[in-house]
Amino acid sequence: xxxxxxxxxxxLAIALPQGAERPLAVDNISLTLARNEILCIVGESGSxxxxxxxxxxxxxxxPHVRATAGRILYQGEDLLAARPDRLRALRGHKLGMIFxxxxxxxxxxxxxxxxxxxxxxQHAPLGSTALRARVTELLLAVGLPDPDRLRSAWPHRLSGGxxxxxxxxxxxxxxxxxxxxxxxxxxxxxxxxxxxxxLIRRIQAERQMGVMLITHDxxxxxxxxxxVAVMQHGRIVxxxxxxxxxxxxQHPYTQSLIAAVPRLLAAPRPPPEDAPVVLQAEQVRKTFxxxxxxxxxxxxxxxxxxxxxxxRRGETVGIVGESGSxxxTFARCVVRxxxxxxxxxxxxxxxxxxxxxxxxxxxxxRIQMVFQDPYASLNPRRRxxxxxxxxxxxxxxxRAEAExxxxxxxxxxxxxxxxxxxxxxxxSGGxxxxxxxARALAMxxxxxxxxxxxxxxxxxxQAQVLALLAEVRARLNLSMLFITHDLRVAAQxxxxVAVMYRGEIVELRPTAELFARPEHPYVRELLAAVPGQGWLPxxxx
Amino acid sequence: MRDFLRRxxxxxxxxxxxxxxxxxxALALLAPFLFPEDPWEITGxxxxxxxxxxxxxxxxxxxxxxxxxxxxxxxxxxxxxxxSTAVALSIGVVLGAIxxxxxxxxxxLVMRFTEFFQTIPNFILLVVLxxxxxxxxxxxxxxxGIVSWPPLARIVRGEFLTLRSREFVQxxxxxxxxxxxxxxxxxxxxxxxxVIVSASLMVATAVLLESALSFLGLGDPNLMSWGYMIxxxxxxxxxxxWISCFPGIAIALTVLALxxxxxxxxxxxxxxxxxxxxA
Numbered sequence: 152x153x154x155x156x157x158x159x160x161x162x163l164a165i166a167l168p169q170g171a172e173r174p175l176a177v178d179n180i181s182l183t184l185a186r187n188e189i190l191c192i193v194g195e196s197g198s199x200x201x202x203x204x205x206x207x208x209x210x211x212x213x214p215h216v217r218a219t220a221g222r223i224l225y226q227g228e229d230l231l232a233a234r235p236d237r238l239r240a241l242r243g244h245k246l247g248m249i250f251x252x253x254x255x256x257x258x259x260x261x262x263x264x265x266x267x268x269x270x271x272x273q274h275a276p277l278g279s280t281a282l283r284a285r286v287t288e289l290l291l292a293v294g295l296p297d298p299d300r301l302r303s304a305w306p307h308r309l310s311g312g313x314x315x316x317x318x319x320x321x322x323x324x325x326x327x328x329x330x331x332x333x334x335x336x337x338x339x340x341x342x343x344x345x346x347x348x349x350l351i352r353r354i355q356a357e358r359q360m361g362v363m364l365i366t367h368d369x370x371x372x373x374x375x376x377x378x379v380a381v382m383q384h385g386r387i388v389x390x391x392x393x394x395x396x397x398x399x400x401q402h403p404y405t406q407s408l409i410a411a412v413p414r415l416l417a418a419p420r421p422p423p424e425d426a427p428v429v430l431q432a433e434q435v436r437k438t439f440x441x442x443x444x445x446x447x448x449x450x451x452x453x454x455x456x457x458x459x460x461x462x463r464r465g466e467t468v469g470i471v472g473e474s475g476s477x478x479x480t481f482a483r484c485v486v487r488x489x490x491x492x493x494x495x496x497x498x499x500x501x502x503x504x505x506x507x508x509x510x511x512x513x514x515x516x517r518i519q520m521v522f523q524d525p526y527a528s529l530n531p532r533r534r535x536x537x538x539x540x541x542x543x544x545x546x547x548x549x550r551a552e553a554e555x556x557x558x559x560x561x562x563x564x565x566x567x568x569x570x571x572x573x574x575x576x577x578x579s580g581g582x583x584x585x586x587x588x589a590r591a592l593a594m595x596x597x598x599x600x601x602x603x604x605x606x607x608x609x610x611x612x613q614a615q616v617l618a619l620l621a622e623v624r625a626r627l628n629l630s631m632l633f634i635t636h637d638l639r640v641a642a643q644x645x646x647x648v649a650v651m652y653r654g655e656i657v658e659l660r661p662t663a664e665l666f667a668r669p670e671h672p673y674v675r676e677l678l679a680a681v682p683g684q685g686w687l688p689x690x691x692x
Numbered sequence: 693m694r695d696f697l698r699r700x701x702x703x704x705x706x707x708x709x710x711x712x713x714x715x716x717x718a719l720a721l722l723a724p725f726l727f728p729e730d731p732w733e734i735t736g737x738x739x740x741x742x743x744x745x746x747x748x749x750x751x752x753x754x755x756x757x758x759x760x761x762x763x764x765x766x767x768x769x770x771x772x773x774x775x776s777t778a779v780a781l782s783i784g785v786v787l788g789a790i791x792x793x794x795x796x797x798x799x800x801l802v803m804r805f806t807e808f809f810q811t812i813p814n815f816i817l818l819v820v821l822x823x824x825x826x827x828x829x830x831x832x833x834x835x836x837g838i839v840s841w842p843p844l845a846r847i848v849r850g851e852f853l854t855l856r857s858r859e860f861v862q863x864x865x866x867x868x869x870x871x872x873x874x875x876x877x878x879x880x881x882x883x884x885x886x887v888i889v890s891a892s893l894m895v896a897t898a899v900l901l902e903s904a905l906s907f908l909g910l911g912d913p914n915l916m917s918w919g920y921m922i923x924x925x926x927x928x929x930x931x932x933x934w935i936s937c938f939p940g941i942a943i944a945l946t947v948l949a950l951x952x953x954x955x956x957x958x959x960x961x962x963x964x965x966x967x968x969x970x971a
Contacts, residue, residue, distance in 0.1 A: 486866050508871075515868030528859035532881040541877075542867035587863070594867065 155227065156183035157361040158207065158329055163221035165202050165211065165385075176202045176216065178385040184329065184361040189352070191364045191372045191393075193408070194382035195609040200365045203382075204331050206231075207363070208248050209238045225329070244274045247322030251334040253314030257306040263290075263317050264302035270324040289320040294350055312343035316350065323354065330355070332364045336371060340473035341636065345680035348374050367610065369412045370639070373397055373683030381405045411614040413639040415666070415681050429630045430462040430485070430518070430598050435494035437480055454480040456654040457494070462598065467624065467631040469645030469662070471638060471677075477654040482602050482634045486520045487511060498598070516546060519591035523603040525583035529575035535561075535586055536571030542594045553593075560589040564619060581612035585619065592623065599624070600632045605640060617644055638681050642666060650674045699960040706956020712949035716942075720766035727760035731916040735760075742934050750934045752925055758935055762942050765918045769946070772833055772917075773898035779837025780898075781891055784844025789875050791845070792852025803849070810842045818901060822910050829912045836901050840894055847890055851883035885961035892957055896950035903943050918943050 165177040177199040184190050194200040205211050206218055209230065223230040225245065230238065242248075250256040258266055267286050271277060277285060290298035293316040306314060315335060322330055332351065336344035352375050355362045366372060372379055376393040381402065389402040400406045437455040454477045462468050472478040483489040485496055487503060495502045503514050522528035529538055539560055540553035548556075558568045564585040575583060584604060591599060601620065605613040621644060624631055635641050641648050642662060649659040650671070657671040669675045700706055719726075729735060738755040740747050749758040791802035809817075818839045825831035855861060856879065864878045905911055906919030907926075918939040925935035 483862075488862050488865060512868045515866065518866075520863065520866045522859040522863060524859055528863055530860040530864075530878055530882070533878075541864070541869065545867055545869040545873065590863065590867070 157186050157226065158182075158184040158363070159222075159224040160203070160207070161222045161224065163203070163206065163223060164219050165199070165206055166217060166219045168215040172197075173385065175219075175385055177206070179221070180382075180385075180387045181221075182380055182387065182390070184363055186328070186361050187355070187359040188377040189355055189362040189364055189375050191366055191376035191379045192382060193366055193369065193372055193379060195367060195408075195611065197384075198382040199385040200382050201333055204248075204333050204363060204365050207329075207331060208242060208246060209233075210248075240274070243270050243327070244325045245327050246329045246331065247325075247327035248331045248333070249315070249318045249322050249335050251337050253311055253318055253338065256318055257314055259306055261306075262302070263304050263306070263309075266306075266317065267321050267324055270321050274325055285324075289324060290317075292323065292354065293317070293320045294346070295320070310343075311339050312346060315339065315343075315347050319347075319350065319354070323358075326358065328360060330360050330362045332362065334365055334367070337367070341638070341682075342473065342676060342680040344371075345374075345682065348682065351375060368682065369397070369409060369610075370681065370683035381408070408611060411611045413614070413617070413637075413643045415639045415642050415678075415684060424463070426463040426465055428461045429464050429499065430460075430632070431495075431497040432458060432460045432481075432485060433495040433497070434459055435481065435484055435491045435496060437477075437484055437489060437491050453654050455484060455491070458651075458654075458656055460649060460656070460659070462630045462632060464597070464630055465624075465628045466647070467633055467645050469633045469635060469641040469648040470651055471635055471641050471648055472651035473636060473677075475653075476651040478634050478636075478651045479602055481651070482520070482600050482632060485632065486518055486600050488520075512546075516594045517596055518598040518600065519594050519596035521584070521587050521591050521599060521601040521604045524607055525580045525587065526607075528587050529583055529590075531575055533574075534571065535573055535575065535578075538575070538586065539571075539590050539593050542590060546594075556593060557589070560592055561586075563592070563623070564589045579612075580608050581616055584608065584616050588616075588619070588623070592627070596629070598630045598632065600634070602634045603636065604633075606635065606637065613640070620644065638666075638678065650677065696960050700956050703956040703959050705952045706959070709949040709952025709956065712945055713953060716766055716946050716949070717770065719763050720770050723760075723763035723767055727757065727763050729760070731760045731764040732756065739932050742938075749938050750932070752921070752935045753928055753932070758921070758938055761916050761921050762918065762938055764916045765921065765939065766942070766946075768829075768912075768915045768917045769899055769902060769919075769943075772829065772836070772902045773895045776833045776836035776840070776898045776902075777891055777895045779834060780841040780844060780894060781887070783837065784841035785848050785880075785887065787841070788845035788848025789852055789880065792849035793856055793871070793875050793879065795853070795856070799849070802845070806842045806845050809839070814839045815901070815904065818905065819908070819910065822905060827905075827910050827912055829915060832902065832905060832910075832912060836898050839901070840897060844887065844890060844894070847886050848883060851886060852879055855879045855882055889954055889958040889961060892950060892954035896947045896954070899943065899947055899950070 160180060160182040163177055163180050164175055167174060167176045180203065182190070192200045192203065202211070207223055207230065211217055218231050225241065230241070233241070264286050267289060268282055271282060271285060286302055287298045290301060295301055295313060295316050309317065335351065336347050339347060348371065351362065351364070354360070364375065372393065378390065379393050379396040380387050380390040381396065381404065382388070383404050389396065389400065389405045396405065397409065400409055434457045435455055436457055439452045439454055441450045458481055460468065470478045470481065480489065484491045491504055494504065496504050498514055498517055501514065503511060506514065536554060536557050539557035540550070543553040543556060544550060557571055561568055561570050566582060566585055575586070578586065604620070605616050608616060617640065623629065633641070633645055645662050647660065648662045648665050649656045650673070651657070652673045658665060658669065658674045665674070666678065669678055734755040735757050736745055736747060736751050736755050738751055738753050740751040742748065742750040744750065747757055747759065749762065752758055787802050787806065791799040818835050821835035821838060822831055825835070861874060861878055864874050902917065903919030903922070906917045907923035909923060911917050911920045921939040922936045925932065929936050
């Protein structure tokens with residue numbers, strides 16, 4: 152390690168346009184990144200962490216957002232003062248960046264090889280043989296097998312993890328000194344995330360790079376960081392070596408953030424074994440078919456294959472799986488947003504699968520759903536009070552009574568009664584999720600199906616919403632089907648957990664048991680992939 | 693709402709269009725007071741030039757007042773185009789909503805039906821319909837409505853297809869709300885912006901269609917309209933330009949104003965697009 156840092160940010164301030172929620176996105180921050188270290192910048196959404204990364208790359212959406220003070224020194228050269236052509240020469244060559252969304256960060260109609268060679272030819276042109284060899288070398292370096300087949304693939308043919316690897320290959324093409332990774336694993340499944348983090352770690356060590364990794368996830372921090380900077384409202388509240396930040400955080404905000412991280416440790420709960428079964432799914436099967444005009448060319452995807460599950464009164468069963476495992480499809484079959492191809496779903500003993508729209512209506516009350524996206528799940532054109540009262544009114548409750556009940560429910564989920572007359576866009580994500588919960592509770596259901604209810608929320612808000620769900624469930628003695636991709640969340644809220652893999656439940660057992668002694672190899676793999684495991688239980692004690 | 697008006701007002705063209713449109717509407721409303729006599733009435737000698745003998749815009753081949761014709765024609769034209777757009781809206785929105793909401797074979801059926809109408813040239817179908825049902829104000833309104841609903845149905849269907857899979861619609865479904873309530877209460881209010889924009893442009897098209905029909909002599913014989921005035925005087929355009937020129941200007945201005953307003957609405961309702969254009 153040399154004495155002058157690779158990258159030094161000094162008193163950087165970034166102004167937001169007028170009318171934004173605060174005048175400065177980033178307010179007087181100073182950071183250093185040394186050669187051969189991974190610096191993690193952690194913060195919740197809106198903390199200014201991504202702005203900082205974009206400022207280094209000169210990617211701020213100017214002129215609305217621009218750096219107003221401070222310097223960003225790359226080996227002593229101020230990047231903020233650099234001319235555009237100098238900046239362009241540095242980008243790609245000395246500074247590499249990878250983005251959050253591998254889906255959109257790659258050019259959709261350029262083959263993998265063309266995307267990588269473009270970077271090289273821009274900065275340090277090579278002959279065609281050398282170029283080909285270089286691409287092969289890069290693809291192998293990021294752990295992509297069979298580079299000769301992959302180089303001519305289109306991005307949409309690749310999985311999320313493969314795309315992120317191609318992105319990393321592009322960033323590495325010219326052997327940069329600094330790699331900036333903006334939430335590189337947020338859009339990925341947990342097993343893929345573990346692989347990509349390991350890859351970043353390995354490449355960083357091999358090439359002695361400085362890596363600045365932006366994340367909201369303390370698990371990721373624990374997994375890869377050497378040093379950590381915690382950001383809140385555009386300021387750095389704390390920096391330090393990873394061990395110190397994780398085990399002895401000084402600043403109250405850091406402490407609260409770390410406390411809000413759900414632990415991968417299930418508290419053993421008394422199983423409500425004698426309680427009556429409220430919901431029983433038997434051999435539920437759902438296949439999606441893509442029809443085609445050419446006979447035999449249609450495709451079939453078996454999303455849910457013969458899933459059976461019983462839910463008792465007052466019990467929470469988690470359904471955990473990666474994207475494409477069929478967990479959401481199953482949830483949508485249970486609430487009959489989708490019609491299963493075969494199987495039975497018994498609600499209090501009545502099979503609701505064969506029921507038509509009209510016959511189903513009286514049963515709709517009994518089973519309600521909380522959705523994932525707090526921004527899409529509320530009708531933007533209706534007042535919150537109307538949204539909550541709509542369900543009971545559709546079932547014949549008089550308006551006055553439904554509205555009175557809506558006010559009570561708003562209080563129950565911790566919102567002011569004045570919220571009833573406002574529109575959804577006036578609320579934050581966490582508040583909207585509370586409104587969504589109130590809407591479901593207005594029907595006085597026996598079963599609540601929650602489809603990733605906290606995955607779009609910041610970790611501190613997530614903790615609040617989870618606490619609210621637990622409280623409501625206990626108070627109303629609800630049964631809950633809790634869909635999540637996050638094993639840590641599942642460990643916190645579920646009595647039993649079902650792990651789904653390729654449309655099937657591979658393991659269904661009480662949470663504590665499943666986490667302590669997973670039997671199925673996939674479940675073991677899944678549990679092993681949760682980032683930051685070495686750290687989390689230690690904090691618990 | 694205030695936000696919407698501010699964005700609308702930022703577009704100069706839209707403001708001008710709205711002003712012109714307001715003038716035309718005022719002219720239509722005030723026609724019975726400005727020109728109390730029947731526009732078909734012969735009020736003076738034929739072929740008077742504009743300004744002569746107190747006729748502001750002159751008289752036509754039979755001695756009828758051109759200005760009175762334009763004022764009364766404005767009533768007919770505006771009424772016809774508004775009502776026929778309403779007819780097109782009611783067909784297009786309902787069919788598009790049904791197709792987009794239900795999907796599957798319903799969608800296929802409705803869309804094939806829509807395409808059937810789209811494959812026949814608009815104006816030919818219009819002429820045929822009006823000729824079959826004998827020209828009257830009702831048949832013209834209905835015929836214009838029938839030829840102009842397909843694009844609307846497609847727009848509404850597209851909006852419904854995307855909105856149907858949104859979570860708030862699924863939530864309404866889970867709550868057990870009826871299809872009618874979901875279509876009209878939940879989805880339609882969110883699909884209105886493009887419908888409003890294309891409806892405003894459709895009014896302009898309706899003005900043109902109606903004028904063209906009257907020009908061909910397929911207008912309602914009891915109603916004075918701009919198209920009829922041009923059609924009746926086209927043989928004497930060399931001797932008496934004013935008889936066809938002023939109704940022509942009226943049509944051009946009205947259509948232009950409607951298009952400008954439509955454009956302004958589009959910008960105001962889709963603020964992201966508007967910013968890109970730098971308006």
